Amino acid sequence: MTSTPNATNWTGALRRSAERALPPEKLLPESQPSYVASWIYVFGALTMAALGIIIATGFVLAIMGPTWWHHSSTGHFINSMHLWSVELFFAFMVIHLWGKFFMAAWRGNRVLTWASGVVTFVISIATAFTGYLSQTNYDSQWIATQAKDGINSTGGGALFNVLNFGQMLMWHITLLPLGVGILVVLHVLLVRHRGVVPPFAETKDGVK
Amino acid sequence: MTKAPKRFNPDRDVAPWTGPMRRYDIAKEVTICFLVVALLTVGLAVVFSSPDDKAVTLQQWASATPVDFATTAIAELDGTSGTAGYGGPYNTASPGQSILGVSPSTIIGVHIPVDAAKDFVLSPVAALPDDPLAQQALRSYRSATSTQRATWDAAYETAIASQAASYRDGHLVVPLGNYGPVGVIVNALTQMARSGALDATMLTEQRFFSTDFTKPLLFLSDGNYLANKAAIDHLQGDQWGMMNETGSWPGQAWLWLYTMWYQVPGLSTSPNADLQVWAIMMVLTVVLACIPLIPGLRSIPRWTRVYRLIWRAHYAAKP
Numbered sequence: 001m002t003s004t005p006n007a008t009n010w011t012g013a014l015r016r017s018a019e020r021a022l023p024p025e026k027l028l029p030e031s032q033p034s035y036v037a038s039w040i041y042v043f044g045a046l047t048m049a050a051l052g053i054i055i056a057t058g059f060v061l062a063i064m065g066p067t068w069w070h071h072s073s074t075g076h077f078i079n080s081m082h083l084w085s086v087e088l089f090f091a092f093m094v095i096h097l098w099g100k101f102f103m104a105a106w107r108g109n110r111v112l113t114w115a116s117g118v119v120t121f122v123i124s125i126a127t128a129f130t131g132y133l134s135q136t137n138y139d140s141q142w143i144a145t146q147a148k149d150g151i152n153s154t155g156g157g158a159l160f161n162v163l164n165f166g167q168m169l170m171w172h173i174t175l176l177p178l179g180v181g182i183l184v185v186l187h188v189l190l191v192r193h194r195g196v197v198p199p200f201a202e203t204k205d206g207v208k
Numbered sequence: 209m210t211k212a213p214k215r216f217n218p219d220r221d222v223a224p225w226t227g228p229m230r231r232y233d234i235a236k237e238v239t240i241c242f243l244v245v246a247l248l249t250v251g252l253a254v255v256f257s258s259p260d261d262k263a264v265t266l267q268q269w270a271s272a273t274p275v276d277f278a279t280t281a282i283a284e285l286d287g288t289s290g291t292a293g294y295g296g297p298y299n300t301a302s303p304g305q306s307i308l309g310v311s312p313s314t315i316i317g318v319h320i321p322v323d324a325a326k327d328f329v330l331s332p333v334a335a336l337p338d339d340p341l342a343q344q345a346l347r348s349y350r351s352a353t354s355t356q357r358a359t360w361d362a363a364y365e366t367a368i369a370s371q372a373a374s375y376r377d378g379h380l381v382v383p384l385g386n387y388g389p390v391g392v393i394v395n396a397l398t399q400m401a402r403s404g405a406l407d408a409t410m411l412t413e414q415r416f417f418s419t420d421f422t423k424p425l426l427f428l429s430d431g432n433y434l435a436n437k438a439a440i441d442h443l444q445g446d447q448w449g450m451m452n453e454t455g456s457w458p459g460q461a462w463l464w465l466y467t468m469w470y471q472v473p474g475l476s477t478s479p480n481a482d483l484q485v486w487a488i489m490m491v492l493t494v495v496l497a498c499i500p501l502i503p504g505l506r507s508i509p510r511w512t513r514v515y516r517l518i519w520r521a522h523y524a525a526k527p
Contacts, residue, residue, distance in 0.1 A: 038520075038521070045238050079258050154483065
């Protein structure tokens with residue numbers, strides 16, 4: 001027995017809308033336009049791969065507690081992986097960003113894709129920053145005492161106290177990573193929805 | 209009346225792709241990327257490890273440089289320290305930084321109250337019940353007039369700043385002066401810090417469990433010990449410190465633009481530098497997010513033609 005679509009059913013409307021925006025062949029395509037043939041396209045995937053390592057090592061550090069890595073060689077190694085995956089994440093992300101800039105990748109109704117990438121970059125910086133504040137060592141002491149002046153000058157220090165280790169740790173391991181995660185998913189879905197931006201169409205009269 | 213169709217803008221619009229397609233395996237690409245990054249991360253962690261300089265304690269500071277510690281303590285007491293004169297969100301001692309006549313920290317007000325004299329000096333010394341001399345000095349200090357206290361504070365501040373000030377035989381030694389009970393109070397606090405008791409007292413003054421290091425860190429940052437250590441590690445603000453890391457490890461390199469503004473003459477010496485730098489960075493961030501909508505900026509990719517390098521195979525096939 002088949003049922004006819006009910007226009008007043010929110011769940012059905014949501015499913016049909018999602019299917020229209022991202023049919024399976026669009027979400028996970030097996031082919032791409034012929035111009036998708038450059039190493040620059042790999043940096044988006046490399047950024048997500050580094051994020052995966054960051055999350056995995058972050059899970060281990062969270063399970064064992066914020067000071068575990070100071071007195072365990074295994075902990076120190078996991079912390080080192082966490083640090084280097086963050087360094088790689090930003091390196092890949094910045095190359096990805098500049099690549100998309102020089103492709104003018106916002107063309108063709110892709111403004112939201114670009115903006116979501118920029119916001120992800122900014123929130124990633126905040127996430128990394130709170131990580132540096134959560135190291136429970138001299139580095140975090142110094143960064144906290146220096147950073148407080150900038151944040152306090154904006155009035156934000158009343159809510160976001162960089163000298164409060166407990167508060168910064170919670171931002172670092174819950175709120176900010178959640179924000180990065182949601183934005184990355186949204187960004188990738190937008191990329192899949194709109195597809196990869198085509199090259200500028202050059203003619204003898206100029207770029208079209 | 210019908211609306212005229214928008215004119216094609218090469219910096220905003222694209223023609224639908226009607227050219228050939230090629231096989232592309234996204235799942236394979238992501239998997240290979242993950243394996244490569246995992247191997248690279250493990251390799252970097254094995255070869256370079258990560259820095260971990262132990263946290264500086266008040267005990268370490270008072271033991272290594274007792275005169276600097278005592279100098280900071282008296283500055284907290286007489287209200288001349290960085291924290292005592294900070295302003296929001298800690299106190300109302302300063303109007304705070306402003307831009308275009310607006311001071312956000314003043315508008316927000318005091319949300320993390322810090323009384324430098326009480327929190328960093330008087331209350332910790334009051335927690336020393338086995339030191340009757342210190343308790344007597346505290347009573348004298350608290351019962352004195354504010355003018356008298358200011359006179360004692362100023363006299364001790366001069367004494368501890370003299371070349372003759374030193375730490376000998378378990379005590380601060382300063383030239384004689386009219387500083388009343390202040391010498392005993394500062395000496396008691398210095399002893400307390402050197403024993404490690406001040407670290408514990410300041411952290412647990414509110415409750416047994418605490419994860420808030422605001423007060424000990426503010427006190428620590430008012431002295432020179434932390435800053436001198438940072439200068440050796442190239443972490444000061446005028447050394448591009450926010451993006452540096454202890455030792456030779458890379459730090460938060462992505463903060464280079466934020467840090468750069470603090471090196472610019474004019475901004476680096478401005479009393480409102482922090483707020484000005486934040487304002488600049490907020491504007492630049494909004495501009496970056498809105499590039500697709502800003503005529504001129506969104507044309508840069510087309511003008512520079514770097515895209516020809518990225519899509520060189522495509523353009524080579526279509527001369």
